Amino acid sequence: MAASGKQKLDRIKTHKMPEQSVLYDRLVPILFVVLGLVTLALIVFSLGVLTGLIHWL
Amino acid sequence: MSVLNILPFASTLVMLVFTVSVFQRYLVRHNPAFLFWGIGLLMFGLGSFAEAYLALAWSPAMFVVWWLFGAVLNPAWIGQGTLHLLFKRRWVMVASLVLVVVSIASAWVVLAAPLNASQFHIGKTISEQYTTIWPAGASVRLLPIPFGTYGLITLVGGAIYSSYLMWRKRVLPNRVIGNIMIAVGALSVAGGSVMTRLGLGQLLYITELIAAILMYGGFLMAAAPGPQPAPVDGSAHAAGSASK
Numbered sequence: 001m002a003a004s005g006k007q008k009l010d011r012i013k014t015h016k017m018p019e020q021s022v023l024y025d026r027l028v029p030i031l032f033v034v035l036g037l038v039t040l041a042l043i044v045f046s047l048g049v050l051t052g053l054i055h056w057l
Numbered sequence: 058m059s060v061l062n063i064l065p066f067a068s069t070l071v072m073l074v075f076t077v078s079v080f081q082r083y084l085v086r087h088n089p090a091f092l093f094w095g096i097g098l099l100m101f102g103l104g105s106f107a108e109a110y111l112a113l114a115w116s117p118a119m120f121v122v123w124w125l126f127g128a129v130l131n132p133a134w135i136g137q138g139t140l141h142l143l144f145k146r147r148w149v150m151v152a153s154l155v156l157v158v159v160s161i162a163s164a165w166v167v168l169a170a171p172l173n174a175s176q177f178h179i180g181k182t183i184s185e186q187y188t189t190i191w192p193a194g195a196s197v198r199l200l201p202i203p204f205g206t207y208g209l210i211t212l213v214g215g216a217i218y219s220s221y222l223m224w225r226k227r228v229l230p231n232r233v234i235g236n237i238m239i240a241v242g243a244l245s246v247a248g249g250s251v252m253t254r255l256g257l258g259q260l261l262y263i264t265e266l267i268a269a270i271l272m273y274g275g276f277l278m279a280a281a282p283g284p285q286p287a288p289v290d291g292s293a294h295a296a297g298s299a300s301k
Contacts, residue, residue, distance in 0.1 A: 017230045028224055028233060032217060035240050039213045042247055046206040049199075 061182060062112035064262040065105045071269040072102030075276065082280075090141035093153070097134030100126035105265060111183040117172055120190065123183060125167045128250070129200045130160050132208025132243070139215035163200055170197040185258035201250065209247055216240040216275075235279030242271030 017024045048054035076098040083091035104127015107119045137156055140149050176189035191198050220236035223229045249264025 015229055017224075017227045017233070024224065024227075024230065024233070028220075028237070031237055032221055032224075035213070035217055035237070035244065038244055038248075039209060039217070039240075042209055042244075042251070043206060045251070046202050046209070049202050050206070 059180070061259055061262055062109070062180075064266050065108035065112070068105040068262070068266045068269045069102055069109060071266070071273055072098055072105055075269070075273040076102055079276070088141070089153070090138045092138070093134055093141060094138030097131050097136075097138060100131035100134060101269070104128065104131060105269070108183055108262065108265075111177075112180075114179065115174060115177045117174060120172065120177075120183070120187075121167055124187070124191075124197070125164055129163060129167070129204050132212060132247070133204040134160075134208075135243075136208040136211030136215065140211050143215050143219065163204070166200065167197055170195055182259055182262060184253045184261040187258075205247065205250065209243070213240045213243045213247070216243070231281045232279045235275040235277075235281075238271045238275030238278060242268040242275060245271065 045054065076095055079091050079095040079098055082088075083095055104123055107123035107127060110116060110119045111123060133156060137153055140152065171192060173190050173192060176186065178186060188198075216236040216239040220233045220240070223233045223236075245264045246261075246268035249261040249268075252258075252260045252264075
């Protein structure tokens, strides 16, 4: 099992992201921040409705 | 029939193919994550089908299906699937049990709520007129919010977290992008739901189709043949998420 796990780990290491990629080095981190902020805003909004702070119904 | 009313047919078709492929994966791997994903996607598909049907004719049963599966339950069930992928813990099983019980209770509330069918008009999207079909102030109108919030945290949060773990280790780029697509798709329909309540109900069908295409595309990309993830310690590394 240990050998099998090591083999799998080795295979993962060979499937890496390209170096100096605009997509992975620039765009993806920006997407993480934007998606995180939008998600957070929607959660806060929902909690506002559930607690009655935002009149929704 | 307007072009807008045709969109739910396309969403239903995409979700049908998506649901079948997820259930096939469950039959092979017996991972409860795929069971919850499959049920959640089936609910999404049923909701889209009900939208398509309600563009042609009124049916109280279809309206209840649309509300219960399309508006209330599906995000939480899909999100629960993601939770099973991320954490192999006992509390996830407990949370699943709670979700089942709460879903049954919610179905009871929806089935018992009175409908004002005289307010239905053929040719208008159901998302533009549901507020007049449910009585004003009815508690049933509040149900999508807790289920949607739970789905938002588990599905979108889980997909972003999975993607971030892979990105930080700089491995499995297909899963980084696949999970981002799933998160964007889920956010698209969440945004559409908010817009609907703000009076822009016609946008919902577009955002649902975008969600169906992006989530299925993300699932396929994350599941693309490649190296398998390393053995997990029972926690977050299940980040392979949809592809596991």
